Amino acid sequence: MNKSIQQQLNILDYGLHSLWQKKGRNFCVFLIFSGVIFLLASFQFMSASLTRTAELLLVTVPDITVQQLSAGRQVPLSAKSLGKLDTVFGISSIRPRIWGYYFDESNGANYTVIGSSAPATDDLLDSLLIAGSYPQAGEQGAVVLGSAVLDNLGLGDRKSFSLFRPDLTQVALHRVGVFQQSINLLTADLMLMSLEDARDLFAMGHDEFTDLLVQVANPTEIPTIASKIADAIPGSRVVTAEQIRKTYEAVFSFRSGFGAACLLASLAAFVILAFDKGLGFSREDQQEVGILKMLGWQTGDIMRLRFYESLATAACAFGLGISLAWAHILFFDGGLFRSVFLGWSVLRPTFDIVPYIQGRDILLLFAFSALPYLAATIIPAWRASIVRADSVV
Amino acid sequence: MLVTSWSIGLSVTSLLALFLILRSAYTGIRVVRFWDQSADTPLQIRLESEIWLSSTLMEYGLFFQIFSLLLLVIAADSFASLLPGAMCATGSFLANDYGMKSLALKLVSVFLYGFWILIHRLDIRSPRYPLVRLKNVYLLLLCPLLITDITLQTLYLQGLHPDIITSCCGVVFTKPDVSILGLSQSMASVSTVVVFYCGCLLLFLPAWKRFLFSQSLLAIGSALLFPTGLWIVTTFVSPYVYAMPHHRCPFCLLHAEYNFVGYPLFLSLYLASFSGMGVALLAAFRKHSDLEGVIYMQQKELRMVLSWSLLFFIGLSLYFPLKYLVLGGE
Structure with missing residues (x-):
């Protein structure tokens, strides 16, 4: 084997032995370092996993959503607006929808109500239900419920229930299906019903709806068609699926960055601790360096020895911190930081996060944590290595 | 941001x-x-x-x-x-x-x-x-x-704001009038590609043989290798990797869907260029008599790095066009 490689291996071997002998002293640094990495990594993994979860769920979102604004606030669209889109080529389907919120005074929760005209028939949408079916055309009062709504209403096995119109008269409804738990991010607080039932519940006009869901035949034409729709319906807000996805990612990315910025303080505190601990070398350490120097070790060799010790500590702490963070996401759904990312509400969606990890995240975490630690140990390593052999032995 | x-x-x-x-x-x-x-x-x-x-x-x-x-x-x-x-x-x-x-x-x-x-x-x-x-x-x-x-x-x-609309690589590297570091102003023709790869092979000559101005030739050749290599990869190699004639981009090569091929490609190009220049740089310190032995050893190591990384770069960058010529398009 190459002589210089053999020499490095020997120094590494000695370094690992020396680290093991002083394990009591190094354990504290190792533990705190692992904790800091765990916090940083949890934030990063949580952000990546939530972005991934949103991406997987957003495949069912329509290409373009159109809403009407008046004085900057959303108002209902009328059937007249629907007619204006006849002249826009490239649209494969348009579906009117009513999207609103129903406040349940009995328990202070807000339910999301969606009234949709089209009875869903494709397999993808059918697989979103635990049991039952979607409301069929002409079926009055049929509703599909999210799991949290089902619990909140306390329906149990009962199918029929009623909600209040704005004038406090009652609307009779019955449950025909329940959404899967796996898509709870979108459906936990959802009630899906027919367009007519939703109009009846919110006491809206017979040709009114809140938004239009537009599907486009050629995905590359989506931005062009979106701008044509914006021209055709003055004062409309046109949102594409891509914009929604980017917004989700921007939100999660910002929150993860904000969390990382907050955790910088703990990282800085740890780096100061490591620096300080490195400076406080004992009489024993000085004697060790003195003996090594008498045996022919150079200053550079001793600095390298200290580097290997720091690297080994950093690598072990990094491994432990990352593993704990992964377990935190995998088994506990990121419980510690969940509310930071998802906010708070009475009906909190209890969905499972899709754990997602990328090599680039590991690289970023390495830059965040291991590099500052390695940098903090250089000056103490040098201080320790310039000890004169004759002064300590 | x-x-x-x-x-x-x-x-x-x-x-x-x-x-x-x-x-x-x-x-x-x-x-x-x-x-x-x-x-x-x-x-x-x-x-x-x-x-x-x-x-x-x-x-x-x-x-x-x-x-x-x-x-x-x-x-x-x-x-x-x-x-x-x-x-x-x-x-x-x-x-x-x-x-x-x-x-x-x-x-x-x-x-x-x-x-x-x-x-x-x-x-x-x-x-x-x-x-x-x-x-x-x-x-x-x-x-x-x-x-x-x-x-x-x-x-x-x-200066990064999520509301700024920017250009995708399909626009930047396809239109000759949109420049990115001047790399995409012209596309590599077949003769340019041949000249580039012949130049790469010729670089082995000053690296291993000593003759008049060999070190200067090596330094200039290695310095030119990096920018020209980037240009060739962007305008000639990348469309073959993407299997799309109009998709010319050095950064998409780093994506998982192309097996991260950009990393070994750019790393080998950098190592070849750097070690070539390094050999020439070390030669400048020969006047220090006590360093002569060390310089000889280090130059030898750098020559090895240059040779292997350049061979790797040539092999990997030509793999995709050759695969297309032999097996046809995807």
Whole structure:
């Protein structure tokens, strides 16, 4: 084997032995370092996993959503607006929808109500239900419920229930299906019903709806068609699926960055601790360096020895911190930081996060944590290595 | 858009590098002013022990900066999913005036940082430290470069806003009138490609044979290798990797769907170019008689790195066009 490689291996071997002998002293640094990495990594993994979860769920979102604004606030669209889109080529389907919120005074929760005209028939949408079916055309009062709504209403096995119109008269409804738990991010607080039932519940006009869901035949034409729709319906807000996805990612990315910025303080505190601990070398350490120097070790060799010790500590702490963070996401759904990312509400969606990890995240975490630690140990390593052999032995 | 994990990671890495290099420069100034190999004064003894600290700090700092180039490219790629219109790192870098400047400066700096490490490794092999003054002057010259590098990077990150509509690589690298570092202004013709690969093979000649001006030829050839290699990869090789004639982009090669082929491709190109220039650089120190043996050994190692990485680059970059010619399109 190459002589210089053999020499490095020997120094590494000695370094690992020396680290093991002083394990009591190094354990504290190792533990705190692992904790800091765990916090940083949890934030990063949580952000990546939530972005991934949103991406997987957003495949069912329509290409373009159109809403009407008046004085900057959303108002209902009328059937007249629907007619204006006849002249826009490239649209494969348009579906009117009513999207609103129903406040349940009995328990202070807000339910999301969606009234949709089209009875869903494709397999993808059918697989979103635990049991039952979607409301069929002409079926009055049929509703599909999210799991949290089902619990909140306390329906149990009962199918029929009623909600209040704005004038406090009652609307009779019955449950025909329940959404899967796996898509709870979108459906936990959802009630899906027919367009007519939703109009009846919110006491809206017979040709009114809140938004239009537009599907486009050629995905590359989506931005062009979106701008044509914006021209055709003055004062409309046109949102594409891509914009929604980017917004989700921007939100999660910002929150993860904000969390990382907050955790910088703990990282800085740890780096100061490591620096300080490195400076406080004992009489024993000085004697060790003195003996090594008498045996022919150079200053550079001793600095390298200290580097290997720091690297080994950093690598072990990094491994432990990352593993704990992964377990935190995998088994506990990121419980510690969940509310930071998802906010708070009475009906909190209890969905499972899709754990997602990328090599680039590991690289970023390495830059965040291991590099500052390695940098903090250089000056103490040098201080320790310039000890004169004759002064300590 | 400074508040994302990537921006913070990049800034932390660069600030660490800045701190280490400035501390190193403090010793560097004193070495340049007071270093006297023949003296036996307390100051000289102090400096002799301090140069170990300063050079270690400098090595760490330069490594951090080299690492930050990788981080910047990956960060730009991850920003692409936040910026409207951007589909890969190209769009992110073009999102404001500082992106491409920051990238270009980092690419050049990485070579200059590497040369410092090369000179340092040579210097510490002699007990007289014959290059210590030169090394520290070089260190002081690198400081303004590093500060400019970090300033440009910060301005770039600061100027990124998710509401800015930028261009995707399909637009930038296809239209000859939209320039990115001048690389895409013209497309590589077959004859240019042949000249490039013949030039690559000819580089082995000055690397292993000594003749008049061989070192200068090697230095110039290796210096040209990196920019021309990037250009060839972008305009000639990448469409074959993507199996799309109009998709010319150096950054999409770094994506998982193309098996991260960009990383070995660019790394081998960098190593070949750097080690070629390194061989020529080391030759300049031959006048120090006590370094001659070390220079010979280190040049031999660099020649090996040059040869293997250049062969790897040629093989990998030609694999995709040849696969297309032999097996046909996808």
